[in-house]
Amino acid sequence: MAFEKYDFTPLTQSIHQGLIENVSPLLTLIIEWTIIGVLFLLFIAVFGLLLVYVERKVCAAFQQRLGPMRVGPWGLLQTIADFVKLLMKELITPKSVDKFLYNLAPFIVIIVPFLTISVIPFAPGLQALDFDIGIFFVTAVSSVGVIGVLLAGWASNNKYSLIGGMRSGAQIVSYELSVGMSLITMVIMAGTMQISEIVELQRGGWFLFKGHIPAIIAFFVFVVAGTAETNRGPFDLAEAESELTAGFHTEYSGIKFAFFFLAEYINLFIVAAMATIVFLGGWMPFHFGNFEGFNAVMDFIPGLIWFFLKVFGIIFLIMWFKWTFPRLRIDQILTLEWKYLLPINLFNILLMATMVLLGWHW
Amino acid sequence: MKSFFAYIAEIFSAIWSLLTGMKVTAKYFFTPWKNVTQQYPENRDTLVMYERFRGEVIMPHNENNEHKCTGCGICEINCPNGSIEIISKSIVNEEGKKKRVIDQHIYHLSMCTFCNLCVKTCPSDAIVMGQNFEHAYWNRTSMTKVLNQPGSKIMEGIKE
Numbered sequence: 316m317a318f319e320k321y322d323f324t325p326l327t328q329s330i331h332q333g334l335i336e337n338v339s340p341l342l343t344l345i346i347e348w349t350i351i352g353v354l355f356l357l358f359i360a361v362f363g364l365l366l367v368y369v370e371r372k373v374c375a376a377f378q379q380r381l382g383p384m385r386v387g388p389w390g391l392l393q394t395i396a397d398f399v400k401l402l403m404k405e406l407i408t409p410k411s412v413d414k415f416l417y418n419l420a421p422f423i424v425i426i427v428p429f430l431t432i433s434v435i436p437f438a439p440g441l442q443a444l445d446f447d448i449g450i451f452f453v454t455a456v457s458s459v460g461v462i463g464v465l466l467a468g469w470a471s472n473n474k475y476s477l478i479g480g481m482r483s484g485a486q487i488v489s490y491e492l493s494v495g496m497s498l499i500t501m502v503i504m505a506g507t508m509q510i511s512e513i514v515e516l517q518r519g520g521w522f523l524f525k526g527h528i529p530a531i532i533a534f535f536v537f538v539v540a541g542t543a544e545t546n547r548g549p550f551d552l553a554e555a556e557s558e559l560t561a562g563f564h565t566e567y568s569g570i571k572f573a574f575f576f577l578a579e580y581i582n583l584f585i586v587a588a589m590a591t592i593v594f595l596g597g598w599m600p601f602h603f604g605n606f607e608g609f610n611a612v613m614d615f616i617p618g619l620i621w622f623f624l625k626v627f628g629i630i631f632l633i634m635w636f637k638w639t640f641p642r643l644r645i646d647q648i649l650t651l652e653w654k655y656l657l658p659i660n661l662f663n664i665l666l667m668a669t670m671v672l673l674g675w676h677w
Numbered sequence: 678m679k680s681f682f683a684y685i686a687e688i689f690s691a692i693w694s695l696l697t698g699m700k701v702t703a704k705y706f707f708t709p710w711k712n713v714t715q716q717y718p719e720n721r722d723t724l725v726m727y728e729r730f731r732g733e734v735i736m737p738h739n740e741n742n743e744h745k746c747t748g749c750g751i752c753e754i755n756c757p758n759g760s761i762e763i764i765s766k767s768i769v770n771e772e773g774k775k776k777r778v779i780d781q782h783i784y785h786l787s788m789c790t791f792c793n794l795c796v797k798t799c800p801s802d803a804i805v806m807g808q809n810f811e812h813a814y815w816n817r818t819s820m821t822k823v824l825n826q827p828g829s830k831i832m833e834g835i836k837e
């Protein structure tokens with residue numbers, strides 16, 4: 316396979332070999348952990364800022380505006396300036412908050428993307444952790460975030476925050492179900508929960524095409540539920556500006572606010588990455604039938620680029636949702652989940668299981 | 678069974694209506710040259726304001742330094758904010774008759790809300806809305822303007 320030349324395994328292997336020959340195994344482990352930690356830290360910071368910029372530009376384009384244009388060429392330095400401003404801001408702790416929980420909440424929220432990002436394969440050989448229950452791990456840790464949101468809402472001791480937190484809790488708990496079920500649909504098809512293997516199975520064709528009807532249904536359910544899980548519009552009623560000021564993070568300022576903000580965008584990336592891995596073949600290039608020439612050209616593009624192309628495609632789709640649809644009410648959100656997405660999902664699992672049994676997928 | 682089909686139909690009509698909305702925003706997204714944002718200080722020289730834009734009240738004069746204001750004071754009465762003051766004087770015309778003409782048409786830009794009422798009610802259409810919007814001044818008194826130019830007089834043939 317042509318694209319194996321972009322495999323990162325030799326690189327990581329050589330780093331590991333180099334370390335293990337020179338230092339003790341324990342130190343090797345520590346150094347490797349540190350490298351990975353720093354890499355993820357950098358990635359999250361840079362990618363978060365980039366996503367904020369992209370979001371502002373995309374939103375502006377949808378509204379026939381130009382977006383940030385003043386700081387740097389095309390406003391490229393805008394989010395960096397914003398971030399520096401946030402870092403320098405005073406950390407205000409309101410008088411009547413529950414101090415411990417109030418300070419704990421932003422850390423719980425920011426921990427989630429750090430945990431989930433560890434299982435994401437960015438390119439061949441570029442995956443920090445490869446559990447055999449990778450999908451399960453992602454769904455499990457991503458639901459920790461809701462605790463942070465609820466804590467922030469509760470500990471702020473403010474009616475807006477509390478309402479925002481409660482809404483967010485109700486919403487995430489419901490939509491978690493849909494995310495999980497649509498992933499289960501694909502797990503039934505793949506027959507494994509190991510993320511690297513799921514990607515490998517899509518070498519001959521992405522699951523979205525291989526699984527046709529049920530896979531497409533699952534994909535749509537996943538994108539809708541994923542949008543809801545990240546608390547983004549049209550499901551952003553947890554921070555509905557017009558009614559709740561800023562929802563659960565009303566009382567936060569400075570870097571703690573930045574944590575919530577960053578976590579939201581990185582969660583957006585994680586949802587897009589999961590959709591990419593499970594439905595669009597992760598870093599696998601796009602292949603079309605037996606067109607050898609076309610496939611060879613596709614193979615020429617490195618897996619890392621393929622991965623980010625797909626991720627940005629899905630992020631664009633989710634942004635498109637946000638800047639097109641009006642915000643839903645809390646009852647509408649719950650209706651959508653329990654009366655529509657859940658039954659569709661259950662039916663879809665059945666359909667997928669039947670298809671797998673009868674061998675109707677490719 | 679009927680309600681089941683209604684349920685399915687509802688899902689498809691919902692998807693259809695969402696797609697319709699997305700088509701509209703997609704059209705905006707992919708036609709960036711139709712953006713409405715003006716890069717103001719940069720395009721200052723080429724900026725063209727819309728005709729309906731109300732920047733300030735002005736009194737056009739023709740090449741002989743003549744305007745159409747009769748000094749009737751209707752604009753002053755109609756201004757809800759008292760931004761206009763009419764000071765008239767009386768002169769003796771060629772026929773030896775006394776006549777009231779405008780001395781100073783004072784316009785307080787700082788109090789004006791650009792409601793257009795003065796322009797609408799002026800019987801001789803002497804004042805119009807100008808398009809200049811750069812109204813930043815160092816001194817408050819600069820915002821009080823005399824609209825009729827010094828030495829100007831009324832055009833021939835304007836009915837009193």
Ligand code: SF4
Pocket residue numbers: 745746747748749750751752753763798799800801802803804
């Ligand atoms: S501007 Fe018009 S309304 Fe005002 S005093 Fe002159 S003629 Fe009368």
Ligand code: SF4
Pocket residue numbers: 734755756757758759760761788789790791792793794795796
């Ligand atoms: S535009 Fe309105 S506020 Fe301004 S001077 Fe005319 S009547 Fe008065």
